[in-house]
Amino acid sequence: MRVDKWLSAVNVVKRRTIATDMLKSGVVMINDIKAKASKDVKIGDKVTIEYLKGAKHYEVLQIPTTKTIPKSQKEEYVKEL
Numbered sequence: 001m002r003v004d005k006w007l008s009a010v011n012v013v014k015r016r017t018i019a020t021d022m023l024k025s026g027v028v029m030i031n032d033i034k035a036k037a038s039k040d041v042k043i044g045d046k047v048t049i050e051y052l053k054g055a056k057h058y059e060v061l062q063i064p065t066t067k068t069i070p071k072s073q074k075e076e077y078v079k080e081l
Contacts, residue, residue, distance in 0.1 A: 001063050003030060003047070004037040009064045010077045012049070022049065046081070057081040 001009070007019035007028075022028050023037045029048045030039060041047065047058045059079045069077060 001041060002037060003028065003035050003039045003041050006041045006060070006063070007047075009066070009068050011069070011071050011074050012047075012058065012078065027051070 004016055004019040004023055007013045007022075008016040013019045013022070019028075020037050023035060026034050027050045028035050029050075030041060030045050032046075032048070041060050041063070043060055043063065045060045047060065049056050049058075057080070059081055060077075061079055062077045064077055
């Protein structure tokens with residue numbers, strides 16, 4: 001799954017366009033390498049988002065099969081480190 005789709009599907013960001021803008025500006029990294037929107041995420045990847053107030057780190061636990069998941073199931077798909 002593309003990283004921009006994954007970020008919006010697992011409710012890390014609200015909309016896919018926001019995720020795409022973040023990737024274009026270079027604040028999203030996968031395994032410490034700056035990612036483009038078309039980069040695929042795999043189970044076990046470490047995703048880092050650098051915000052102004054500090055970075056947030058996530059680990060990919062599962063790849064969703066639907067467009068979005070309920071917020072109550074977020075912990076099954078992503079783990080905040």
